[in-house]
Amino acid sequence: MQPPPFLGGGNGVDIVAADTIPVRPIDWLWPNFLAEGKLHILAGQPGTGKTLIALAIVATLSKGGFPSSLWPDGSHAPFGKALYWTCEDGIEDTLMPRLVAAGADLSQVLILRASFEKWKKRSFNFATDLPLLRSEIESHPDLKLIVIDSIMQAIAGDAHKNQEVRRSLEPLVQLAEDYGIAILGITHVNKNSGSKKPLDRISGSLAFAAVARVVLLTARGKSVDTANGYAATGVLVRAKSNIGPTDGGFCYEIGTAEIPAGPYRTTDSPFVRWSGEMIPGSAEEILKLIEGDKGDGPSGKREIAMEFLQSQLVGGPQVGSAIEQIAQAAGIAAGTLRRAREDLGVTSIKQALGDGTFANVWSLPTSTGFPHSRGPLGQSQHALVNTRRPERSWPDGGAPYASAPLASEATQGWGPKIVPAPIEAY
Structure with a gap:
């Protein structure tokens, strides 16, 4: 968008008539869960599978455009590259095995490893390096998703102060909007916060939930044993959305896959397996069910x-x-x-x-x-x-369900x- 032709050195405010602004629908990567051009938050306790869910999303997107590439609700995923940045996990021994276990097309996944300043390698800094990231994004027009693990690293200042969190997240919001990219920031929830409202569980300032257009929460219930070796039943719920429905969630299980890791070697890596259709109900109701009531009930x-x-x-x-x-x-x-x-x-x-x-x-x-x-x-x-029955076709692509x-x-x-x-x- 070109700036308005202000007088006096380019200073002024931009005011336009509403009838000159076009109406544009939300473009969804995952309908009602992951939107292009928007900031999202994925929060949960350690061990609930936040990173594994993010990698499952990356893997689905990397193989999008094919009938077999489906989101948990059965909708078809579009094709798109994903960029992943992490400060918490080793890339070679943790992130890469998990991507393989998730079934990702690795040629469509980009890893942000570091920044260089005058040919010297250093850690990526969100406060100073976003212009460098923008230039890289422009060379990848198929990029549809950026995962930031953890979003706390993008905050320059006190993560418990609303103003500082908003100031730090604004460049990411603008980045997502400018390039039509979904940004998914991963973070933790407060300890012993099970009795609180879903959004109040998120660590740090309430601005994390306020600035994000969609907030997803993970929780883990009682482990279960199955013939396939799956355990750690969990649930992903939609705790907030300013642009779509605010209820519903999906159960998942965390399994382990043995994958190749170089000549004559293998390694075990966890992955997420979605189970069943969407669970109706509010985030609070679903979390209460999976975790047990920790409140007044x-x-x-x-x-x-x-x-x-x-x-x-x-x-x-x-x-x-x-x-x-x-x-x-x-x-x-x-x-x-x-x-x-x-x-x-x-x-x-x-x-x-x-x-x-x-x-x-x-x-x-x-x-x-x-x-x-x-x-x-x-x-x-x-x-x-x-x-x-959901309003879609059979899993094999046949005729739609009857009413x-x-x-x-x-x-x-x-x-x-x-x-x-x-x-x-x-």
């Missing part, structure tokens, strides 16, 4: 399981096996869930579903005081088991999942 495991069941069945009957699956992902033990069912008086009746199969269908007794519909199965708008929902779909694992691509040597 019920604190016992059985009470948490009872609240979970009530949220599942308040809108009507649901297929029991689907609820059990989500309960396991949320860290609720089968025995605890069974006792919660007994306490609530949940009924289980074997019924025929619309696809000709039979399943045990759970429902709340009418005496619980929780109103619910006895209408068609799978139409609860409050359940974490999202049994309504009538079936609760049985929740037991079949519908919805494409991001699975690590075949491992390549790097």
Whole structure:
């Protein structure tokens, strides 16, 4: 954009009529989660998989444009290069193995290693080196994402002071807008902040959440063992968005892959595997479920399981096996869930579903005081088991789903999942 022709040495203010400003839609890399030209924050406790999630996003974007490159919600990822900067992890022995385990196309991933000043190597400095970064960005027109791990390193001053945080983040906001690049800044949350509102958990000034257009949080629940060796059930939630929906999240598991690391050697590296479709509900509700209630509500495991069941069945009957699956992902033990069912008086009746199969269908007794519909199965708008078919095609690219929902779909694992691509040597 050309500056206005000010008089008096170029000083003045830029005021224009609104009818001369075009309306432009938000361009999304990942619909409603990652927007071009915007700053995003990804926060969570250590060990919840923040970096692994960021690398999964990088890997998906690096292989975008192909039918197999899907976001966790099943939408197709566009192609784009990603630039990654880290001050916390070793590049060769930590970052590179994780990129390989995530299935990234390494030729489309750029690593910001350092800056040079008069041919002398030094650490990249956000306060002084952004003009140098801009010149590099211009030589990579396909660059769509920059990951900064950790965003605290971009703050010149006290990260707990709003004015200093805003002043430091403004150049990044402008960089994202000028080049149409999504910037994802990774940071931590405060210790013992589980009882706080989601945005209040983020370390440092509230300006981090205020300046970012989208804030994502990670949390980790009870570990689970599976036949594939996955563990550490976690959840990614959308805690804030000024440009789209503010609810919903995805469960994930952290697994380990053995990858090649030079001649005759291998190394183990963690990676994220998304599980299931989007979880409805606010960030606070989902975090409460996965972590357990740390606030004023019920604190016992059985009470948490009872609240979970009530949220599942308040809108009507649901297929029991689907609820059990989500309960396991949320860290609720089968025995605890069974006792919660007994306490609530949940009924289980074997019924025929619309696809000709039979399943045990759970429902709340009418005496619980929780109103619910006895209408068609799978139409609860409050359940974490999202049994309504999304508006998209089959995972194999076939015809779109029909409009009538079936609760049985929740037991079949519908919805494409991001699975690590075949491992390549790097």
